[in-house]
Amino acid sequence: MKVADKGIIAPQVKKLPVELKMHDDVRIDNYFWLRERDNPEVVDYLTRENLYNDQMTAHTKELQENLFQEMKSRIKEDDSSVPYKLHGYWYITRYKKGKDYPIYSRKKETLDAPEEILFDVNEMAKGFDYYQLGGLNVSPDNKLIAFAVDTVSRRKYTIQIKNIETGEILPLKIENTSGGSTWANDNKTLFYARKDEETLRSDKIYKHCLGTDPEDDELVFYEEDETFHTYVYKSKSDKYVIIGSSSTLTSEYRFLDADHPEGEFRIVQPRIRGMEYSISHYEDFFYILTNKDGATNFRLMLAPVEDPGEDNWVDVLPHRKEVLLEDIDLFKDFLVVSERRDGLNKIKVMRWDGTESYYIPFDNETYTAFTGTNPDFDTEILRYTYNSLSTPTQVVDFNMKTREKDVKKEQQVLGDFNKENYISDRIWATARDGSKIPMTLVHRKGLKRDGSNPVLQYAYGSYGSTIDPYFSTVRLSLLDRGFIFVIAHIRGGEYLGRKWYEDGKLLKKLNTFTDFVDCSQHLINENYTSPQHLYASGGSAGGLLMGVVANIAPHLYNGIIATVPFVDVVTTMLDESIPLTTGEYDEWGNPNLKEFYHYMKSYSPYDNVVAQDYPNILVTTGLHDSQVQYWEPAKWVAKLRELKTDKNKLLFHTNMEAGHGGASGRFEALREVAEEYAFLLDLEGITR
Structure with missing residues (x-):
């Protein structure tokens, strides 16, 4: 048995070897049995790990409580x-x-x-350990509101309807949905997506008519392809109900006149593998954002509603190699285009009549700007949100005609916060293949680059999801204690355009991991920090990143935080019964194919744990997680305990009531952050 410091014995778990054979390769998984969710021994193991975590962090409980109160005190509660x-x-x-x-x-x-x-969700959530309200959707006559509730955190929502005029919640309950729903214009027909019970893939669109039994709801679309998921929504013009169907690489849309819900959905353009598109309606046309014909960074095209197939698509904004076209907003007199150039958000305003075209000005390199809630079509006002690593979030109403800016709200940070005390910057590391990797960072002014600063380096790096530099009141608890916070914009995200994503997926996935390590090495080489003071953090696919980094570069970090980490890549991607697996093949590859199997195995954190020294590690998960099943981190921790040769901390905390997103309450979620921050501060010897 391994004994941790303070004489506390680390949990041990039995080994039941299972042979996993594929492509003439055999993997021995000693902890495969931890998948048995209902096995009392599994629950006992997770409980013992939680107890061990409590014992090992008992000396930081006061610090955790102080951090929680401190973070909470910055929030304007009302x-x-x-x-x-x-x-x-x-x-x-x-x-x-x-x-x-x-x-x-x-x-x-x-x-x-x-x-x-x-x-009032506070009243609705009483008696529940977890409560999530979503999918709010008011009927066109403003009398009814559909809503959806998840009380387990497996993202299986129950749709209900409330009569706003009487306050009555109708007896209707539609189980096992994705949460979203869409009214037809008759105020009595509701479209929604239902999930597969086992895989949780949203694969069916149903039509419900008020006053009927949901068991009799009509199936209007079934997505047979297991790599796709489907969803339904309404065009901003309120003219069409739209069914979307998407995989990682391919999309397809159908539309129905919202005045005639009894009608048949028409297809816009049948799916072509590798062709993505999205649609927005304006007058007699669909505006289509697409990568058609090799438009890697997307182009904007136009198609007539009467015959919207790709043969009739014409360019509105052609493809540009240096600009990623991310989104559009349609108004009566204006087209608003959201772009990304050199990693930075740009918002372009264009008059339909071609008389005017300009960019809204932003003034630094570490900001985030995106269009907000703009449901009104006939308006000159564009609402957008702006913040940076050092600037609290602003909600801005921008007059597209006069170019006047009206800051409707700036996030209020209570206490003695002064944004002038912080500085944010963008720096570039050189990756081992010569690519330049951008990083944004923030710290208090007056900081010296002498190698002694604690640094928390964060990244995600998958699915083309870009982590923009955003303001956080919570993060101030680290910055005010001398930390530098760094976001590494590694390949696998889209910070530098679509190719940045393509170069960090499938058989180029290793770039994601080595980019992160090379960014860390740059921070050390440039005296921002040293291995004794460098920490890494990531969650979900970013938790996979943490697992790989721990295996390939453990010497660079004093501590690693992995939240809901996707660490058992090969086994999960071979199991089509697990939620999300089949839809992930275009991101990670299909391990049923030999080339992808061996490539995944080369980096899968669980398969590559070896007898070596590892950094201090904190791992967190949720028992009901629908995206990364709890047993992935559980197995990983068990194998690390078995093989690691150091005496560093290995802590594992399972939230027995929550899922992928953690606690549901805005303050309870802060306790989870306080736990992570206390882990870092304790390793730095910072007690207050």
Whole structure:
């Protein structure tokens, strides 16, 4: 048995070897049995790990509580969103002091009108360890609101309907849905997506008519391809109900006149493998964002609604090699285009009549800007959000005609916060293949680069998901204690365009991991920090990143935090019964093919744990996680305990009530962050 410091014995778990054979290769998995969710021995093991974690961190409990109170104290507890107007009502989300959950309300025509409470989630969540309300969707006549609830955190939502006028919640319950729903214009027909019970893939679109039994709901679309998922929504114009079907590389859309829900859906363009597109409706046309004909960074095209197949697509904005076209917003007089150039967000405003075209000005290299809630079509006002690593979030109403900017709200940070005390910057590391890897960082002013600074380096690096530099009140608890926070914009994300993603997936996935390591080495070489003070953090696919980094470069880090980590890549990707697996083949590869199998095996963290020294490691997961099953981190921790040769900390905490996203309450979630921060500060010897 391995004995940790302070005489506390680390949990041990039995080994039951299972031979896993594929492509004439044999892997021995000693901990495969930990997949047995209902096995009392599995629950016992997770419970013992939690107890061990509590014992090993008992001396930091006061620090954790202080961090929690400190982070909570910066939050304006009685906060509210900037109202937006839709179909004659202003919609508002607000919080009450001391309450964990939001209150959703609306006011008719004017903000001076009486408030109608739609949902007080604090009341609804009573008695639940986890509670998530989503999919709010008001009927066109403003009388009914569909909503969805998840009380387990496996993202299986139950759809219900509330009569806003009477306050009555109808007896209807539609189980096992994705949460979203869409009203037809008759105010009585509701479209929604249902999930496969085992894989949790949203594969069916149903039509429900009020007053009927959901068991009798009509199936209007079934997505047979196991690598695709399907969803339904309404065009901003309210003209069409749209069914989307997407995989990692391919998309397809169908549309139905929302005035005639009894009709048949028409297809826009049948799927072509590798061709992605999305649609927005305006007058007699669909505006189509697509990578058609090798437009790697996407182009904007136009198609007539009457005959929208790709043969009729014509360019509105052609493909540009240096600019990633990310999104569009349509208004009566303006087209707004969201772009990314050299990693930076750009918002371009264009008049339909061609008389005017300009970019909204932003003034530094470490900002994030994106268009916000813009449901009103006939308006000159564009709402967008702006922040940076050192600037609190602003919600801005921008007059596209006069170019006047009205800051409707700047995030209020309570306490003695002054944004002038912090500095953010963008630096570039050179990867081992010569590529330049951007990093954004933030720290307090006056910091010296003498190699002694604690650094927390964070990244994700998968699915083309870009981690933009964003402001966080929570992060101040590290910055004010001398930490530098760094986001590494590694390949696998889209920070530098679509090719940046393509160069970090499938048989180029190793670039993601080596980029992160090369960024770490750059921070050390440039005296920002040293291996004794460098920490790494990532979650989900970013947790996979942490697992690989721990195996290939353990000497560079004093500590690693891996949250809900995807670490058992080969076994998971071979198991088609696990949620999300089949839809992931275009991201990671299909290990049923020999080339992908061996490539995945070469980096899969669980398969590559060896007898060596590892950094201090904190691993967290949720028992009900639907995206990364709890047994992946559980098996990884068990194997690390068996093989690692150091006396560093290995802590594992399973939230027995939550799933992939952690706790549901806004304050309870802070306790999880406080636990992570206390782990880092304890390793740095910072006790206050």
